[in-house]
Every structure is written in C-alpha cells, then in structure tokens.
Amino acid sequence: MTDVVDRPAQPGSSGRHAAVEEQTGMAWWAVAAVAVPAAVVLLLSSTRYGYFGDELYFLASGRRPAFGYADQGPVLPLLARLMDTLAPGSWFVLRLPAVLLTVAAIVLCAMLAREFGGGRWAQALAALGYATSPFLLLQGAMLTTNAIDTALWVIITWLVVRWVRTRQDWLLLIAALVTALDLQVKWLIPFFWIAVAISSLICGPRDLVRRPLLWLGGVLAVLATVPELLWQHEHDWPQLEMGRIIADEQDILGGRLLFVPMSVSLAGFLGTLLLLWGLWALLTWDLLRPYRFLGLTLILLYLAFLVSGGRIYYAAGMYGVMIAAGAVGLVTTAERVTAPWRRVLIVATALLASAATAFVLYSTPWRPADDIRPPADDAEAAINIGVYGSFGWHELTDEVIRVYDALPPAEKERAVILTDTYWQAAALDQFGRDQLPPIYSPSRGFGYFGAPPDDATAVLAVGGYEVLLRTQFAKVEPVGKVDTRIGFPGNTQDVTIWKCTERKEPWSKAWPNWMHL
Secondary structure (H helix, E strand, O other): OOOOOOOOOOOOOHHHHHHHHHHOOOHHHHHHHHHHHHHHHHHOOOOOOOOOOOOOHHHHHHHHOOOOOOOOOHHHHHHHHHHHHHHHOHHHHHHHHHHHHHHHHHHHHHHHHHHHHEEEEHHHHHHHHHHHOOHHHHHHHHHOOHHHHHHHHHHHHHHHHHHHOOOHHHHHHHHHHHHHHHHHOOHHHHHHHHHHHHHHHHHHHHHHOOOOHHHHHHHHHHHHHHHHHHHHHHHOHHHHHHHHHHHHHHHHHHOOHHHHHHHHOOHHHHHHHHHHHHHHHHHHOOOOOHHHHHHHHHHHHHHHHHOOOOOOOOHHHHHHHHHHHHHHEEEEEHHHHHHHHHHHHHHHHHHHHHHHHHHHHHHHHOOOOOHHOOOOHHHHHHHHHHHOOOHHHHHHHHHHHHHOOOOOOHHHEEEEEOOOHHHHHHHHHHHOOOOOEEEEOOOOHHHOOOOOOOOEEEEEEOOHHHHHHOOOOOEEEEEEEEOOOOOOOOEEEEEEEEEEEOOOHHHHHHHHHHHOO
C-alpha cells in the first residue's frame, strides 16, 4: 500500500507540482472496479418501479414551460420534457441523466482523493465510500432535484480543490458557470459559496475570494438567474415560503435535535467513517492545511441548515470532498502506524466496506411489488418515500376515469378535475390527460398553473377534506374510492373522489385562498 500525500503546489513550484502529478496519477482501473458495478446497480434499479411522484410533477411542469416554478428551477422540467420526448412513457430513459451524473460523482470523488495527494488505494477507497452510501448512490436511480444538485456540488468542489492546488483561475470560472446551472435546479448552492467565502477568509486561501474570474462567473450566474427571480417576484416569492413548509416537514424525522446525526448517517457505514475522518484531517492535519477551509465550510453548512430548518440531505453535496479527504487520511494513517495497528485498521475498514456494500445492495429496489408491505405510519412512508411514492398511480387514474365516464353528458361537457396533491394532479396529467377533462390542483407548484374556469358545472375532487369542499359547493357527494395496497398515504391510499356541484363563489376569487405549498 503506497500512497503519496503532498502539499498543493504553490505559485512558482511547477517542477515539484509535475513530480507530484506523476506520483499520484489516476488509478482508473481501481476506480472503474467501483464505478462500473455502481452504474449497473443504478441502471437495474431505474427499471424496477414506476414513476416517482416528483418525476410525474417534472413531466407535468415540462409541459407547462416557464422561467420559474414555485418550488424549483426550470432545469428539471425541461430535462424531463426532453427525455420524455426522446422516449415517451419510459421512466428508465427519464432517469438516465441522474444515473450518469451520479456515476460521474463517484469518479470525481476518486479524483478529489488524487487532488489531495492520494494514490490508488485512497482513490479506490474514496470511490467505494461514495458508492456504498445508499443515499448518495440510490438517489441517482430517479430523476430528482437532489440527485442532480448533489452531483453538481461534487463537480464544483472538485473544481475548487483543483484550483487550490494549481491556481488556474479558469477553474473558478467553470465552477461559477456550473453554479449558474445549479441555481436553475435548487437554491442551495449560494449557501455553499457563502460558507466557502467565510471559511477561506478565516483559514485561507484568502486569495480565493479575490480572483477576478470567480467574480466574473458570479455575475454571469446572477444574470442567468434573473428570469427565475423575476418569476418569483411576480408570484410573491413562493420559494421563500417553501422554507417554512420544509422546516415543518422535517419535524417528522426528528427536527433540529437529530439533524446533524441523521445528516452524517446519510453517508452510509463506510462513508460515515470517511466523512468524519476527512473532517478531522482537514481541520487538524498540516499536510491538508491548504484545504482546511472545506472542513469549516461543512460545519457552517450544518449550522445554516440546522437553524433554517433545512432537510437533512441539504449538505450532502459536500460529502464527496469529505469522503475523499477521509480516504487519503485513512490510507496515510495506515502507512504510518505499526504493523499490528495497520492490520487492525485494514481489517476494520474491509469489514465496514463489506457491510456497506451488502447494505446498499439490500437497499436497492429489487423486491417485487407483492413483497412490499404498506407503510406502518407517516414516518415510515416519509423515510421510504422513494418506494411508496412510485406506486398506485395507474389505479388512481383508472378510478378517476371511471367516475368521470359515469357523469351525465351535460355535466361531462364542462367538468374539471381537482386534486388534493400535486402528485395526484401530475399522475392524472401523465396517464389520463387524453381521457379526462382539464386537471387542476391548488397544491404546491400545480396551483400556479392556473385556476379552474368559473363556468365549470361539475368538479371531481380527488381527496381533500369534505368540510373544505362544502365551503365552495352546495352539493358534495362521494362517487369513488382509491385505496391501493401500497402507495403514499393521502395520494393513492384512503382517497375519496367527490362530485361537487353548485359552486358558491367563482374560482377566480376562491383560488388564491385554496393554494398551498
């Protein structure tokens, strides 16, 4: 086991830098031994279950292009529209961008280890640490904002780390341009740059925040975000309100009390060891001192998301660089300790790696639908949302179509569908839009797609509360029921379909009060 840990090159040290480059070349065979099986797992996982609720929402949003949306940027809807155009109705093709970016993140994690001076063992361990995290890996089996956002963070951190070692300013410009793209996915990346600016001023390199190309890239990122900001302004900034909603949702998973432990646990068995080791090495090792600001950056991000009530995975984009530093630190420690301790360290790491690999394989969506049991409560459903949120949509659509077809011809002519959740609306929009009347929902981003027309004679309300419906209609009667064995509670389980007639006030007046995030 021979690895090299060296200081990053300083200006004017090109000869020494070239020597380090030669000693710490990329061990592509070792990285491929991890990345290729991980890609196979992702590709197979992408074929198992049907559309996830958010994927359906991206497809619906893509059919309604805009510069912004209430809860996301325009990139995912446009990407979903593109993939669905290339292969209509294929959730496998829809998910390929997420698969490719996740595999790229695994490779970049190994490349980060190389930037820190790690040789083949550190690179392979870094890749394995990333690939054996059920969260970091398996989120790439679906097209979600977090899967894309996390991978973009890994790209940005690799560019920043490489800049620290090489001082090539064009890397910062590219990092800023990737940031501009990421801002069209989620609004988390500004937290990263604020934390980097603070931590680099405290720990160095202070020159980072003074580079002209970084500021030029920042200006371009802001300009690219102007259309989205204008959309948010015109709609009273729903993205800001989403922060409060997310904070309330986090209470289901333990709230602020368990935020940091649960965030760290997302790295997986091996990944958690490497993450913590990497944080310690970055904060204390002289050999990694030029990168110390990254350790402080993670701590600042934890504090920011803890205080603001963010989701536990918001800082996961930093895990690639932490795992890479941990892999270099672990391998270097193994080389420095005595032989008995080295054996203990190697055996313990091998056991953790084996357990992590077994667990990530167990966590893949390999079970047939008949073997999946319904969620015991809302907490279990929230934890396994990726599984439960992928079932029941066809049953929901079939029941709504049945109820609609049973309406008298006079009512069918000017009927509309109103759903309680944006997932339900998106599912009906995907699977039933050719057989159903216009579909509306006051939920989340769907509420901004428009209100039902005032001349609608009948409304088929999917889910929701009977008391609320009676505030808008004189007649409310149940006409259908959806209760799938597995599915997400409130979306495809225990859902009543109501026929509502004799509206009390026009939708143009009532809709703003019904809209909710």
